Amino acid sequence: MISTPVAAQFKVPKLAELTVSEISADSNGNGSTTETAVSGIEEMESSSSSQDKPSTSEKGISQRTRMEKKLMSSFVDPLSLSISITHEIDNEEDDIYDEDYVPEFDLTLGGEQNTDIEDVAGGDLVWGVDADEGSEEEIIDSFTGPGIRQVLTMEESASVLEAEKVIAFEEQLLLLAKTKIDGKCLVKGCSEPVSLSTKYIGSALYIIWMCTKKHIKHRWCSQPLLNMGLHSGDLMLSAAILSSGNNFSKVALMARFMKLHFPSQSSFTRMQRTYLVPAIDETWEEHLEIIRRDFTGKDVVLLGDGRMDSPGHCAQYCTYTMMENNTKKIVGMKTLDKRETEKKSTNLEKAGYQRVLEDARANLNVIEVVTDAHLQIGALMKRQYPQVKHSHDIWHAAKNLGKKVIAASQEKTSKDLSSWSQDIVNHFWHCCKIANTYTEFLEVWCGVLHHVTNEHEWALSYGSMSAGSCSHGELEDCDRADKKWLEKGGPVHSALTRIVFDKRLLNNVHYYLNFRSTANLEIFNNHILMYATKRISYSPPVYRARNILAALDYKDSVDLPSERNKDGTIRYQRTYSKKSGRWTVVEKKAKKSYEHISGLFQKILKLRLENPRGMQHTVDLPLQDPRRISSTIAPKMPPPTAELVAQKKSRF
Structure with missing residues (x-):
């Protein structure tokens, strides 16, 4: 903190002389407005510099120019500015109305070490916000010509609001630009003119050169075609929707509003079931194999915690995760459906814990497990795993x-x-x-x-x-x-x-003497919400896949380095906690790279290219799918719809 005595720098005007217009008064105090607004701190700096060096007209102009350039950074944060009266008044009633009375006060500003601390919303810590890459004003608007259409009036708004939009690949557009098609039909004996027609399939656009006798001369598609006619843009869109944690219905609604052609719900579901979920499962198994190899021959302390897909005792799914204590790397995760525990949600966490622990002990030397004070898990550890130390989260x-x-x-x-x-x-x-x-x-x-x-x-x-x-x-009174x-x-x-x-x-x-904490698991459980919200119902394979995507994302971000200032110090961000009512700082991490996405997309494309059956076939549920136990989570099977309609009565 710096304290600047102002009384020695410039004469404080009398209380009766202060007016609103003097906020923008010039240096002569005549109240005329100036082209630049100067804060009080800059006024002090210019005043002190004018006392040290004689001013000239040239220097005045250059100083004014520099001041105009620094206009945007001249604002003083009022929250970091404090004023304290240092003069003690013996007789307040007499001095306060004295015309010659000038109070002595200090201006206190926040120190320079706070200039590199940024405010951040809680969501930014999870999602990661990219730096501003430039505004539209930076785009040069001098590119005009026959191939560039400008919309400058609302009479031309249909070109923006009503025009159909599609997903087009750059290579296909370049191929179209190089294509030369004349206006004559090539079929022998046909001299009809050739015209253009368009066709939309999924998110792709087809341009067809065809004469009036339906002879097709040439076709062009905005996307490369995969085997058995699947458009690559549809597959990539479906993969991006799932891997980014989005919901198809919302993204499809967005596309509908902007008239962007989009794959159908049924196409997305088939691609998700046939290619996306299997590729995610394969990626996760490869990751677990690497993790287990890293901890081979080492004593491992695991942190465990469960997360329900909905609050209360009505949960359908439970995700139980175990994390290595030192590295905070996830070494095991299982998702359970209540149909696997006799449709009792209260037994999900214990069953999930036991599955993950058994899997971990088969591959790692587990010496200690840290959980919350779950009574069922505590009894299980005493009865079946007495050789493993059980600790509770502090x-x-x-x-x-x-x-x-x-x-x-x-x-x-x-x-x-x-x-x-x-x-x-x-x-x-x-x-x-x-x-x-x-x-x-x-x-x-x-x-x-x-x-x-x-x-x-x-x-x-x-x-x-x-x-x-x-x-x-020794205690002080302030303690x-x-x-x-x-x-x-x-x-x-x-x-x-x-x-x-x-x-x-x-x-x-x-249980607490080892001083263990599962705080990082709580952070991960909160991160799962980005991929599997509690407001949407998912099928068991999709729910498992979305939890795996959260774990893969967490894997890439757990070891992110902190950003540094120019002087090499760690860069911090301020965040406000509504619960505690306090401000705190967190280290600003480097941007996420999402390294797992490129490998995941390659697996998805490979599954499609190597699949001879396609997506149009009957699906057999896997042996471990809980839908084999029961087709519904309700305690009894549903009656026919016609019977329910006949029984339905309305109060209105």
């Missing part, structure tokens, strides 16, 4: 502890406990981090009961026979802020004692 434990403290502070006799809630939770984090045994945890954890009463040394420790004490140094010391043995202190010695909390301490 964040979930701290969150539950905070809820207990807040709930206790709602009582009329314990309201003062709310001001200590954050400190108690932070103390729990600290205890789990430094303690290696239950005894060490108890010695530090129970000390909070003495600290809140302003007692920082006590005769007998809770874990040993020695004396106990707080580990902090306490607005918190009150609690009365020892009082109602508030008794409520805190019950929380600290809670039997369930102390029995679960051994």
Whole structure:
């Protein structure tokens, strides 16, 4: 922060002299408007420079020119500007109306280290925003000619609003430009003139040169054709829709609004089932093989968490993911349908956990697994996997502890406990981090009961026979802020004692001593929403494929380097949390490259080119498809539609 004494730089006008028009007054103070707006800081700089060096007309003109060029960057952020009065007034009523009274004040601006920090919305961190690559004004508009049509009036708007649009490949357009077709039919004995006609198939345009007797002289297509007549643009559009996490109906609606020809829903579904989903599955298996090879012969600590496709107890799918603790790389992921757990959503997470763990143990040396405090998973680990260390996520434990403290502070006799809630939770984090045994945890954890009463040394420790004490140094008044010391043995202190010695909390301490967190898994589960929203229903293979796409995307972005400023320091972005009400900074990562997409598209094209059957055939469900168990997730089969129509009654 810099503090600039203004009173020594220029004379502050009297309170009665200040008018709105003087905001844009010239240097002579005559109130006339100028061509450039100068902020107060620039006015100070120009004033100080004029005192050091004599001004000339030439220097004045050059300074004004430079000022005009810097106009866009001359604004001072009012949120980073503060004014403080430094002059002490002995008799306020007398001095405030004195004509010669001039207050002394300081202007304080944010330091230069904040100039490279950008504001960012939360969504930008997930999607990634490309830099501005130029506006339309930068395009040279001098290219005119017979082949370029300009629309300058609304009478010509049909060329923009009503014209049909198609997907065209550049090579096909160049081929069309080189094609020369005369106006005569080549069929022997036919001298009819040749005319042009168009035909639309999917997203492609066909131009046909044909005479009046239906003799076709030449054809041109805007897209290359694949085997069995599939248009390559349709296949690439379908692949791009799925791999980018979009929904076909929305993209097709966009195309409809702009009159862009598009493949049909049935064509997209067939391509998705025949080429897209198998290519995604193959890419994922190749990725898992590489990951398993990297961890061969190493002891692995896994982080596990499940994600339901809808809230409450009505979920159809559960995605269970396991991530390696150090590298944060995903080593296993399974999606389950409720039909695989007797249509009981509450059993999905346990079943998914067991499948992923079994698969991981078959390929990796798993020594520890970290999950949330799921009771079914805890019982499963004790019963079937006693040789694997089971830890709980420290964040979930701290969150539950905070809820207990807040709930206790709602009582009329314990309201003062709310001001200590954050400190108690932070103390729990600290205890789990430094303690290696239950005894060490108890010695530090129970000390909070003495600290809140302003007692920082006590005769007998809770874990040993020695004396106990707080580990902090001398406390300052600012450390306490607005918190009150609690009365020892009082109602508030008794409520805190019950929380600290809670039997369930102390029995679960051994789950937290390794100080593990599944925060990165929470981030990934949130990232899945980009590919598999909870508002749309998917078939089991498509839901699995969309989760795999999220994992492949996460794989490419987990090790992204941070962007650097010109001086080599890390570049940061500011983001605001509505929940906490605080601003924070995060490192600005490099742009995503989406390296997996090119390989994925190659697999999709290869599957099409090597497939002799095409898409028009009966589909057999795979053996592991849950639709083999039941065709619907409802508890009973549906009656005939005609019967439902006959039974339907309306209140209106």
